[in-house]
Amino acid sequence: MSYFDVASSAPLHPVARQALLAALDEGWADPARLHREGRRARLLLDAARETAADAVGCRPDELVFTSSGTRAVHLGVRGARAGRRRIGGRVVVSAVEHSSVLYAAGEDAAEVPVDRTGRVDPEVFAAALTGDTALACLQSANHEVGTEQPVAEAAELCRAAGVPLLVDAAQSLAWGPVDGDWSLLTASAHKWGGPAGVGLLAVRKGVRFAPGEPADERESGRSPGFENIPAIVAAAASLRAVRAEAAGGAARLRALVDLIRTRVPELVPDVEVVGDPVRRLPHLVTFSCLYVDGEALLHALDREGFSVSSGSSCTSGTLTPSHVLRAMGVLSEGNVRISLGAGASGDEVERFLAVLPGVVASVRERLGAPTAPAAGPAARTAGLVLDTLGKRCPIPVIELAKVIGDVPVGETVTVLSDDEAARLDIPAWCGMRGQGYAGEEKRERGSAYVVRRLI
C-alpha cells in the first residue's frame, strides 16, 4: 500500500503520537482553573505555544490555536477584515487559494489571476490593492499543484500599500517558516503529521484585529471553545520534529517528484504535468490525462494500492473541476495529485510508474478513447455539430477527438456540452493537440464550444 495523499491529510507522526499520549494524562483539565490539574494543563499549553511560535517565526502572544486550518482561515479573514472595516470591505485573493480562503473572503472578493503554472505575478497582485482594501490573502504554496507563490515580494508590496497580508501556509509550514513580512498566517496540523483538531492563527502585533464571534476568554478571545491541549501539544511537538527532518526529506522527495514529472509523460501518452517545475513544494506533483475519467482512474489506482487525489470534476460533489486547474487554464480530466509522505520510497514511486500506463490505458479503452491521432480522410462534414449534452467529462473531449479527423483543415466543429469540465478541457485539448479553440457560445442548455481544425 502506498499512500500518496499527504496533502489531504498525513498519518500521525510518531512524535505526535507520543506527545498526544503523554498529554492525554497531563493535559485534560481546564487551563483556566486554579487547581493543580488546571495549572498543569496551562503549562503544557504555554509550552506548546512557545514551540509552535518558534516554528512559525512569531511571538507566542501573536499565536492562537484554533480547531482546524479552516477555522484559522475563517477567524483570521473575518478578524482582519473587521479590524479595518473603516477602510473598506474589499479582500484581495489569488484565484488559486484554498476554498476556505475563497469562501471566507466572499463572493465579492477581488481574484488575482495566475499564470499557467499557477503562480501569481506580485506586481499584478499589488495593483489590486486599492484604497478600500481591508485584507490581501496569498497562500505560501498551492495545495493542488505545489506551485510556490512569491509571498515575500507580495508582503513587501502589501506593506507599501498599507494592507495586511494573510498567508495560508497549510501546505508549506512543515518545510520551513514563511519568508517575508506577512501580517497574518494560518496553518493546519494534520497536514504535517500532527493530529486533526488543531489549526494555527498568527496575528502580528500591530495588525488591527476584531474577533467576529461571540465573546470567549480562551485563546486571547480569538478562538472560542475549550482548548484541545493534548492535540495542541502533539501538533507543536510534531511540527518541531518534521522541521528537524525537513532539509533531508525535501531533497529526497524533490528527486522522486522530479522522476515522476519526467517519466509520466514518457510512459503515458497525452498527459499534461502541471504546476511550476522548480518553484514548488518538494513532495507534490499533479498531472492530467486526456480521455480519462478521474474517478475511474482513482479507483483503478486504489485497487493497485495507490491512494491519490484528483481535481477532476467527477471526483467532486459539485461536478465542477477544481478552481485551481480552471484558474491555470490547464486540462482537468484524468487529473491526479500525488503528494508523498516522508516515508515514501523510490521503490513505491517505481512501482507507481510501472502501474500507471496500464491503468490509464485500461480506463481509456473502457471509455472508447481514440488510441492514435485521427487520420484525416476526405471530410464528410463541414460545420459539424457534435451533441454531447448530458455526457460528463471526459466523454465530450473523447467525442471531439474522434471526429476531428472528419473536419476539413481550416473548418470548425461545434461541441454542445452542459458539462462544466468542457469549458476547461476543450480549450486544453486544443492546446495539447495543436488545434484552434475559437470560443464558447452560451446556449439555452449548456454551451457551444467551437474548435477549428488546424493540423
Add this chain to the structure above:
Amino acid sequence: MSYFDVASSAPLHPVARQALLAALDEGWADPARLHREGRRARLLLDAARETAADAVGCRPDELVFTSSGTRAVHLGVRGARAGRRRIGGRVVVSAVEHSSVLYAAGEDAAEVPVDRTGRVDPEVFAAALTGDTALACLQSANHEVGTEQPVAEAAELCRAAGVPLLVDAAQSLAWGPVDGDWSLLTASAHKWGGPAGVGLLAVRKGVRFAPGEPADERESGRSPGFENIPAIVAAAASLRAVRAEAAGGAARLRALVDLIRTRVPELVPDVEVVGDPVRRLPHLVTFSCLYVDGEALLHALDREGFSVSSGSSCTSGTLTPSHVLRAMGVLSEGNVRISLGAGASGDEVERFLAVLPGVVASVRERLGAPTAPAAGPAARTAGLVLDTLGKRCPIPVIELAKVIGDVPVGETVTVLSDDEAARLDIPAWCGMRGQGYAGEEKRERGSAYVVRRLI
C-alpha cells in the same frame, strides 16, 4: 489527590482512551476522499455518528460534530436564529445559562429570571415567547449549582408558541437523554470523559436552520473544518460507556452529594448550600462560606489535595461574581463547587469533610473575620458610614459584620463599596444574619449599600 471538578473537565474515560488510540491509526485520513484510507475514515465517522445520535435520541442525519461545546452552542444559536430571521431576532434565555449561550444570544437577549434554587418557572419562560422570538434556550441542568431545569415542560410550551428550543445539555448528557420535544441540543465530550475537541449539535428535522459561517462541505455544511475523527470516535464510544454506568453511578454519587449537603453546614458555621436539593445533577454541589476569600479557599484546598472550582469574584478574570449566583440572589463569597467523577469514593468525601472546617477557619482568621455574632453594646454611632472603597470581596462583608453590633437596633449602617461582589453578598449576608437590607444607591465611585439592624 481528589479531583472534584469534573464539571469543568473530566479526565479521559478508559474507553475513550482505547477508542482514541485505535482511531489514531484508522481515522486520520480525509473522509471526503475516495481512496481506502478516506473510506475507512468515513466509516468510522458514520459509525460514531450513529452511536452518538442513539445516545442523544435523534437521527444520525440530525447530528453534527463540532470542535467544542462552545462551538456547538455558537453554531446552533446563530443557525437557528438566522433560519427564522423573518420572524424576528429575539432570543429568550434563562438567566443562568452557560456563558457561551449568553454571549451567542447577545446583549439584547431576553433573560428569564430563576428562583433562589436556580430554577426557571416554565410559565414565566413561556410568557417571554413573544411573536418576534426566533429561539429560546434552556439548559438541561445548571453547570454551577446542579439544578435541573424543567426542559420537557418548556419544550412543550415552546412548541405551542412555535418557537424552537435549544437545550444546552453539556452537564447532563452523561446521565441520560434530554426529555421532551426539544428542537436543538448541544453538548461537549470532555464533560463526560470524552476527549477535548468534540462538541455535539443536534438539529431536529423541520427546524429552520441557516448556517452562518463561510461555506464548507463538512458536517452537512453546519460545522466547518476538517473532522477530528479519532476524537469523535472516542467521544461516541465513551458516551455509550458512561451511559451504561450512569444508573449505578448516579445513585452512589447522589448519596455522597447528600452527605456533603447535610454535613457542610453542620461542620462549618455561616455556610449557605445552594441549588435545588432534589431536582439536581447527581454529582454536583455548591456552597458559599461567609467571610471567606474564594481564591484563598481554593488554594488552601488545593494544598490539602482537593481540586474544586468557584464562582467567587476573586477567582474570575473580570472580578465579578458568577452570573448564576447573582441570578439566584445567593451569597458568592467563599464559593466552592464540587463535582464528583465516577471514581470519587466515600473516603475522599469524608476526608474533604474532615479538612474543610479547618481550612475555612484558617482563611477567616487570616482575614480577621468575626468569630461570633457581634454583641450589641451601647451604640456609638447612629447613621454609621463604613468606607470599604478599594477593598475586595469578602472584606466589605467582614467589615460590616464587625460594626453591626455598634448600630442601634432599628438604625442603619451604610457600606460604601466599589466591589462588584458586594451587590450580591451584602443582601445575602443580611438574609443569613436576619438583618434588613434597605437598598443600594449609586455613588460617583461604587455604591452605598444600606443595612438596617433588626436584631
